[in-house]
Amino acid sequence: MAERALLRLVRVGKSFAERVVLRDISFRMQQGEILSLIGPSGCGKTTILRMIAGLANPDTGTIERNHALNEKGRIGYVFQDATLMPWASAEANVALPLILQGLPSKEAHQHANAMLAKLELGDFACAAPHELSGGMKMRVALARALITNPSLILLDEPFAALDEMTRHALNDEMLKLVRARGTSLVFVTHSVAEAAYLSDRVAVLSHRPGHVMAEFKMPWSCEQTPALRYEKRFTEETARISAALGRAMDDGNLVGAA
């Protein structure tokens, strides 16, 4: 074993009541790696993130976290909605993880302010969440996930509700920030193009009970530029992933018909 993995899932399974949601999920991640999970609706992608974050426990199998992940604040989480505290300013929302770690409020707010500036929200530090656009709220959520300088950030379809231009811009900004810090990402998305663009690897999950049907290694690790989206090799990769995703959907339909 060359390097100790940051995270390793070994034959992880999860059921809710009688319903098996996940079966034999196995993958491993190195520090700094970006993995996308893509699959049909309801195949348990969110459940995988929740288990990695420790919000739920697997019924079978094991999740091995590197000790780097076991301290408070070493894992960041970005939800489908921005999930901001509506009573708190953008800055206070971003400062929250630091405050929960026990940092003095003043210091936490200074860090939060600096982080907001990095995400081009410096002028909106005092704004209430309802004064921000959807894209800006997501930026705040991203800033909050980055503020503790975590080893791993889990993202659950964070940009699904945004328009394409905003989504592309946020993808590029996020990549720049996490590459600079060597942060790992597990990124759940419905968009094949988004998964392909962001990731080192893309895992296609099957219909419920979800398991990893196919895994694709992206050939452009760490060299994404906006122009990549229009290159031939990008189109080819997304076509391969789409085909696998199509098979995953078909499997589900066959099961459904039987």
Add this chain to the structure above:
Amino acid sequence: MRNARVSIAIVIMLVAAWEAAVRDLAIPEWKLPAPSLVFDTLVNDWSVLGPAFAATLQVTLAGLALAIIGGVGIGLIASRSRLLENAISPIAVILQVTPLVAIAPLLIIYIGAQATLYVAAFLVAFFPMLTGTLAGLRAVDPALSDLFAVYGANATQRLWRLEAPSALPFMMAGLRTAGGLALIGAVVAEFVAGTVGDQAGLAYRIVEASYRLNMPRLFAALALIALTGVIIYALTGLASRIVLARWSEQRAMAD
């Protein structure tokens, strides 16, 4: 501001119409006194009505304050466990559904007339504060709750940074209901308890005036009770706006 002007204009028009009707139709004052006479009575009888006004206001605000402390406190305790909530809720419901007028005579025997006023105002205002607090503490956004769990928030941090702010709009809605109810509680208890002398409140003055068929004074006392209600409504509204100032407009409106 424009809404306020319309409201004031309507009240003035109604009072003017009342004044005109009493004069034009020559309605005797023991049937319906004119607003001008009610106002004169208010000024002339202030030595009696003023202390009554102060007494009722004091009982109402004290009862409300006790209800806020009790409702929020017990709500917080009950929200910590289902068992506690199940233990407390039947008592709260029984107190809520039993008409206060029916409990008041018992209270007078046990604790005396003066204390009954405070307890009555407290009892009716307590329930909306309790349910508001409980509902609010349960209305925490599940995703935010997960977020606090991911960052390893302890129980104290959850309470002050997540649950309490989430509960505030509900508690404020409870407060606005409780304010009106506390006044009702105080007035009903006064009717039943009939405290006399310096402690006599507005309700007692109304009963007294009705026995004497002193209609102008009855109306004057009634006007002061309405004023008490308006004051409490304005105070709770102001408190609500100040406390919820940081909340988004949509959320504040939804509540």
